[in-house]
Amino acid sequence: MTKVTPSVTPSVTINDVQAAARRIEGRIRRTPLLPATLAHMPLPGNPNLNLKLECLQVSGSFKARGAMSKLTILDEAAKARGLITASGGNHGLGVAYAGHSAGVPVTIYLPGNTPPSKAENLRRWGAEVHMHGDVWDDANKEALKVAERDGKTYIHPFADAEVIAGQGTVSLEVLADAPDTDVLLVSIGGGGLIAGAAMAAKALKPEITVIGIEPVGAPTLHNSVAAGELVELASVDTKANTLAPRRSEDINLGLIQDNVDQIVLVTDAQMQEAARWLWREFGLGVELSAAAAIAALQAGVYVPAPGAVCTALICGTGSDGAS
Numbered sequence: 531m532t533k534v535t536p537s538v539t540p541s542v543t544i545n546d547v548q549a550a551a552r553r554i555e556g557r558i559r560r561t562p563l564l565p566a567t568l569a570h571m572p573l574p575g576n577p578n579l580n581l582k583l584e585c586l587q588v589s590g591s592f593k594a595r596g597a598m599s600k601l602t603i604l605d606e607a608a609k610a611r612g613l614i615t616a617s618g619g620n621h622g623l624g625v626a627y628a629g630h631s632a633g634v635p636v637t638i639y640l641p642g643n644t645p646p647s648k649a650e651n652l653r654r655w656g657a658e659v660h661m662h663g664d665v666w667d668d669a670n671k672e673a674l675k676v677a678e679r680d681g682k683t684y685i686h687p688f689a690d691a692e693v694i695a696g697q698g699t700v701s702l703e704v705l706a707d708a709p710d711t712d713v714l715l716v717s718i719g720g721g722g723l724i725a726g727a728a729m730a731a732k733a734l735k736p737e738i739t740v741i742g743i744e745p746v747g748a749p750t751l752h753n754s755v756a757a758g759e760l761v762e763l764a765s766v767d768t769k770a771n772t773l774a775p776r777r778s779e780d781i782n783l784g785l786i787q788d789n790v791d792q793i794v795l796v797t798d799a800q801m802q803e804a805a806r807w808l809w810r811e812f813g814l815g816v817e818l819s820a821a822a823a824i825a826a827l828q829a830g831v832y833v834p835a836p837g838a839v840c841t842a843l844i845c846g847t848g849s850d851g852a853s
Contacts, residue, residue, distance in 0.1 A: 541784060542691050544733035547698035547726060550595075553602040554696060557631065558594050561586050561700075563707040563841070564812070574830040580708050580841040584700060585816050589655075591846035592700055592723055593624030593687070599696025600685050601628040609634045614682040616640070616662075616670035618719070618772040619648030620846050621687035626655035637682065639669040643771045645848070665766060666720075666775050688722030689779035698726025704841050705734050712838040717822035717845055718742045718751050718793065719773045721782030727843065728789035741832050742786065742793040743822040745801070748774040752793040754783050769798045770818035772846065794832045800825040808844065817848030 566579040573579070584592040601613070612635035615625050622638040629636035636657040640649055642664050652659050662672040666687075677684035686693060700723075704711060714731050716724040728740040744752050747767035754761045754777075762777035786793075804821035807828070808814040823842035826832045834840055 541781065542694045542698065542726060542729060544730055546691065546695040547702065547730045550599040550692065550695040551699040551702055554595060554598045554699065557598050557602075559586065559588050560703060563704065566811075573827045575834040575836055575838065577713070577827065577834045577838045577840040579827070580711065580839070581812070582700065582704050582841055582843045583814070584843055584845045585814060585820055585847040589620075589623040589627040590651075590848070591620040591624065591820075592697055592843070593620045593846075594627050595624075595699050596690070596693035596696035596722060596726075597621070597624035597628040597685060599699075600690060600692045601632060601634070603692055604683060608683045611680070612637065612682045613685055614638075614673055614677045614680075615685045615687060616666060616673040617644075617687055618666050618774070619644050619652075620772050622652050622657065623648065623655065625685055626652050626657040629657070630655045637673075637676065639673040639676075641665045641669045641771070643774075645771075666771075667777070688720030688725070689781050690722075691781065694722050694726040694781065694785070696726070697723045698730035700843065701727045701730035701734065705731065708839065708841055709735075710839045711735075711738060711841045713739045713741060713834050713840040715741045715743065715823035715826060715832070715840060715842045717773060717819050717843070718744045719819065720775045721751050721778045721786055723843070723845060724790060725782045725785035729785050732789045740790045741826065742790050743826045743832075744793060744795055745770050745773050745822070746795045746797050749795055750775055751778050751783065751786055752795060754778060755787060755790075755793060759783075770801060770822070772817065772819045773822065792832065794826050796822055796825040796829060796831060800829045804828055814844065815847060816844060817846050820844045820846045820848070
């Protein structure tokens with residue numbers, strides 16, 4: 531595990547999130563919040579559980595929010611040169627959707643651990659797809675090289691202020707629909723979703739508790755928060771490929787340190803069981819990352835106060851989790 535010296539980076543405020551919400555209104559879906567009835571399957575702490583169904587978001591995940599937020603600030607020259615990014619799949623789909631909606635060419639670099647179905651979905655949105663390396667970090671290095679060479683606009687999946695602001699718009703909807711939410715549970719990959727969602731939630735409701743969830747095999751931000759600085763994992767070992775970067779970035783770590791109360795770890799098996807539960811109970815076919823928040827509750831790695839109102843972000847669709 532390598533420690534990374536932080537640098538000075540910009541941050542994101544609630545004003546940025548509210549501005550992003552205005553820009554992307556009508557360009558993404560306002561996803562439903564579903565109360566979950568648990569009388570036949572009580573969870574530790576017996577919480578009142580809501581599911582924020584970002585698995586029903588256009589392109590299949592919350593990533594469309596951040597991608598559209600970034601696209602809407604670009605000038606026409608930047609759009610003409612095209613967009614480029616690296617992704618475990620979901621961010622790429624969000625960028626591909628944003629580009630398709632505006633007639634902007636998109637190039638996506640994917641790591642080798644990306645499910646083939648996601649690569650095919652990217653091509654359906656009209657994206658040019660390249661496979662590179664074994665994990666996201668490898669694909670990202672190549673995407674950055676190509677962006678510099680060709681003058682394309684690179685959209686970082688989690689360490690971009692406009693992307694983070696876009697992801698934060700999910701908390702505006704959660705607290706509008708369920709203002710009594712006591713605990714917000716958010717899975718963590720690179721940290722873009724939880725950075726934006728936690729900051730916005732705390733700005734609107736300072737007393738809310740925000741819990742982040744990472745895989746045992748990829749505790750990137752868990753370890754960084756514990757160390758008080760960015761760390762880079764030597765390797766990752768999880769089937770939840772969208773939760774598996776080896777390092778985050780300063781902007782994400784700073785927002786997480788300021789706004790996230792606790793980060794807990796779940797196993798792949800726990801996420802798999804949670805995904806199966808979401809399929810059995812609600813007919814939701816989700817990937818492992820989208821089941822991480824439910825896994826944390828089911829496994830008791832986070833136990834809320836008795837009767838607390840918990841809202842879990844179900845962040846992405848997919849058949850791999852529930853299979």
